[in-house]
Amino acid sequence: MPMPPADELSAEQQAAARRITAGPRGAVFGPFVPLLRSPQAMEHLQRLGAYLRFASPLPKKIFEMLVLLVARKWDQDFEWTYHLPLARAAGLSDESIAALSRRSTPPDLAPSEQSAYDIVVELLAHKAVSDATFDAGIELLGPQSVVDVVVTAGYYSTLAMVMNTAQTPPPAPTSLPG
Template identity: 45%
Template sequence: MEDRLGALPFAAMSAAQQVAAQAVIDGPRGALYGPFVPLIRSPELMTAAQRMGEYLRYRSAIGTRLTELAILVTARHWSQSVEWAIHEPIAREYGISDAMIAAIAARERPPAMAPDEALVYEFCIQLHQQQRVDDATYAAALAAFGEHGVVDLMGINGYYTFLAMVMNAAQTAVPPSPATPLP
């Protein structure tokens, strides 16, 4: 597959694109990569998206480990290889087990999860597969994470779905990664 919206040289970008790109480069990501490569074509959209993503990825109310788990479930649901390549090693670094990662990649329920991981997994699976979350799972998430955490968890699913749609349509090239590619 050919990357439909590949990297633009910084010098070839419009002034608005350069400002938006520099904001990403100067932020915690440190470079313009992944979904921001196609999104730079719409600098205002990219700026809004990257600000939301910066919050959800680095400061969500559910913490980095559970955020990365939610990202993997979302990436797998959308068969999004770029997000998987970026986030699989990060998830592992933050304590998501190899067995969980392999099960998610295989579209199987992980065999052993901590209670908070099982809750996030179930919440995400329901949201993606049924487009809603049942009352029992919602109540458990509310008890575990509070309203702030539940809203952030919904936001993580929605944000990474948005990025998956952008990159799937743009056929964004998968970066080199130590991650095991999605089947």
């Protein structure tokens, strides 16, 4: 689903595109191109994503690790490619990135990072989280961050499903952040 020509956008789509362009993303790209077909859904999702990416208290290293984890789970190359430089900038090691690429547990995670990883891996594999994993998450991350971990995985799973359906290609190297 490529970007529709500007003259074919409805007034609602044009307004939604202006609002997303005026925000921290600065453009309609990636998942927001197919989502523009449903401008209300796009705006609700992009607000959630803006909170998770720019305002959540979840440490950036954990956030970016989770994005890469979900991207590999869904074989989503746009998210993987786009977030790879962000993960490096957030402090995720090359060894951790390589492990995530292989769908393996990163070798050098701090306890809070391991806890976030475990929550999402269990959810994606079993559709539930064990009491021990949940309790460790509450202890190491706190209740708000446990919720933000789960919402991050759900949000990026949604974007992955949209982009996999729309066959969104990976971003060009010149459009990568960082």
